[in-house]
Amino acid sequence: MNGPLAAVSCKAFAGLDPRLIDGMVLLVLSFLSMSSLLPERDTACPxxxxxxRVPALQQGERASCPRCGAELAKRCRGDWQRVGALALAACISLAMALSGLFMELRSAGGDQSSTLIGFPISLALERPxxxxxxxxxCIGAPAGQxxxxxxxxxxxxxxxxxxxxxxIVRSVKWLQPWSMADVFVVGILVSLIKILSLAQVGYGLSFWAFIGFSLCLAGAYASFDAKGAVAELEGAER
Structure with a gap:
């Protein structure tokens, strides 16, 4: 900062009591340090x-059980910015996966193609x-998460x-054991070992988008601390 604006700013601060300036700096620093910490709380080891007693955690820190060493809490770097970015990328990828061609098979007997939503629809004709x-x-629970x-x-x-x-925190955690988008992707990749010997396979945009969705969702949940989120939400009401 230079010119008349710098001169005006220097004159303005020069007229203040140095003790007042020090107090303002300490207040700002204490606010920043508090905003980067999760609140202390008591929690039972799972x-x-x-x-x-879980201490206040800074970004990148984890708290472990003193008896068995199990993880009690974590604070990933980037925190909610990372969770939000990965969750948004997962939602966009899922929208792309549901709207395009998933896979196409070409063989001597003819060509067949399917979309992601076409798998359960075709299965519903025989086994609803x-x-x-x-x-x-494979779709509902991961999308809800x-x-x-x-x-x-x-x-x-x-x-x-x-x-x-x-x-919402409890719903996201409850859906975790039932969210099997990654299992669906692994199952398709394993089945391709047999299919590739029988037909020529074409991969649509939906196929790659669903793989991206499963990866982004896994990253978002790995950066998510359910217990810490509940503690912050309950502390916001106090």
């Missing part, structure tokens, strides 16, 4: 049930219950979090 299970595990993580990240980044959002 493995040995030991009640432990199995089709519903596949659709929920991605939307929930994006909503939480948006609320935290905008400062609009409240205790009413805890049900």
């Amino acid at each position: 493995h040995c049930d030991l009640l432990a 219950l199995l089709a519903g299970i596949v659709a929920f595990f 991605a939307v929930g993580l994006l909503a939480l990240a948006t609320a935290f980044l905008l400062g609009a979090q409240s205790a009413r959002w805890t049900w």
Whole structure:
């Protein structure tokens, strides 16, 4: 900063008491340090049930159980910015995966093509219950997780979090064992070992988009600390 603006700024600060300036600097620094920490809280170890005091964590730190060493809490670098970015990328990738050609098979007997949503629809003609299970595990549950993580990240980044959002945290965590987008991708890659010997396979944009969706969703959930989110949401009401 130079010129008349710098001169005016220097004159303005020169008229202030140095002790007041020091107090303002300390206040700003303390606010920044508090905003980069997760609040202290008591939590039970998920493995040995030991009640432990989890200290305030900075970005990149983890807290472990003093008895069995299990992870009690974590604070990834980037925190909600990383969760929001990966969740948004996952939602965009899923939208692309649902709207395009997934796979095309060419053989002497003819050509066949399918979309991602076409798998459960074609299965529903013969086994509707199995089709519903596949659709929920491979598309519904992962999509719910991605939307929930994006909503939480948006609320935290905008400062609009409240205790009413805890049900979203619990829903995202509840869906985790049932979210099998990555299992679906692995199953397709394994089946291609046999299919490639029988037909020529063409991969559509939907195929690569769904792989990107599963990777982004896995990264978003790995950066997500459910217990820390609940503690912050409950602390926002106090």
